[in-house]
Amino acid sequence: MTPVRRTLTSIALPSLLALCAGCGGTPSTIQCDSLPDNVFETPDLSLNELTGHVKKVTTTTYYKATPDADFTNVEVDTMPSNVMVTTVYFDSLGTYVARRDERIKRDAEGRITRWEDRRPNLNRQHGGFLKDTLAYEHVSPNLMRTEGMAEYAAIVYDDRHRVVGQYSAPAIDGSTSAVFNLYRTEDPQGNWTERLSIWNTAQPGGKPHTSYTLERREITYHRR
Numbered sequence: 001m002t003p004v005r006r007t008l009t010s011i012a013l014p015s016l017l018a019l020c021a022g023c024g025g026t027p028s029t030i031q032c033d034s035l036p037d038n039v040f041e042t043p044d045l046s047l048n049e050l051t052g053h054v055k056k057v058t059t060t061t062y063y064k065a066t067p068d069a070d071f072t073n074v075e076v077d078t079m080p081s082n083v084m085v086t087t088v089y090f091d092s093l094g095t096y097v098a099r100r101d102e103r104i105k106r107d108a109e110g111r112i113t114r115w116e117d118r119r120p121n122l123n124r125q126h127g128g129f130l131k132d133t134l135a136y137e138h139v140s141p142n143l144m145r146t147e148g149m150a151e152y153a154a155i156v157y158d159d160r161h162r163v164v165g166q167y168s169a170p171a172i173d174g175s176t177s178a179v180f181n182l183y184r185t186e187d188p189q190g191n192w193t194e195r196l197s198i199w200n201t202a203q204p205g206g207k208p209h210t211s212y213t214l215e216r217r218e219i220t221y222h223r224r
Contacts, residue, residue: 039190042094043111046161047136052189053094056220058087065214067196071182074196076214092222111138115148150174162192177201193217 039051050057061084064077077083089097096112098104105114117132134148146153153168165180178200185194195215200208 040094041161043109044090044096045094046157047112048088048096049157049162050090050191050219051161052191053092053222053224054090054191054219055092055222056087056089058085058218060085060216060218062214065196065212067212071196074212074214107138112136113138147171160190173204175201175203187219189219189221191217191219193219 040053041051045051045054048057062076062078062082063084064082065074066076067074091097096104101117101119103114103116103118104112107113113136115134115136132149134146137145137147139145142157142159144155144157146155150171151168151174152171153166155166156164158164162183163181165178167176167178169176180198182196182198183192183194184196185192187193193216197213197215199211199213201211202208
């Protein structure tokens with residue numbers, strides 16, 4: 001999976017992983033308890049693994065990370081080609097603020113069912129729009145399926161709306177990937193601020209290749 005697809009799937013965005021993924025991570029961060037009833041939640045916040053009155057989230061993804069043997073320390077490659085920074089916004093009602101060229105469709109419950117990039121192509125190299133799309137199927141509070149950009153994915157959430165793992169397969173030919181997430185730190189509101197992901201990718205008939213990515217989030221909240 002390319003870095004762009006990884007980022008777009010997590011905007012927001014693994015069925016087999018639910019059988020073997022647990023609540024790992026450092027002792028100070030990982031709990032499997034459900035959220036309290038009084039926590040502010042919306043479909044858009046849940047899709048992005050967030051709760052509370054979030055205004056802005058800036059995520060820095062390091063696509064080359066090397067953890068030590070017990071996953072306590074992680075070294076990252078900070079070369080610009082191996083780092084991606086993305087920022088998303090939410091209004092005071094907890095609704096995702098779409099950029100000018102994004103198009104979003106929702107179901108009757110207000111959940112995003114389709115995301116579309118309508119940016120014009122650059123330098124008139126091609127007519128029309130880029131038309132990158134992702135379709136979301138909300139199977140249950142703990143399982144989502146996505147389709148778009150030449151691949152299918154199944155995503156498993158825990159009861160705190162954090163992604164336990166994801167399994168992705170190409171629409172035609174190519175490599176499959178499975179990712180397991182270890183949540184390392186949280187902010188005082190209980191939203192994760194650092195996550196280590198373990199990727200296993202494999203070509204058809206080949207052995208899986210393991211790699212790691214590290215994500216760090218800076219979260220700004222609306223003043224109450």
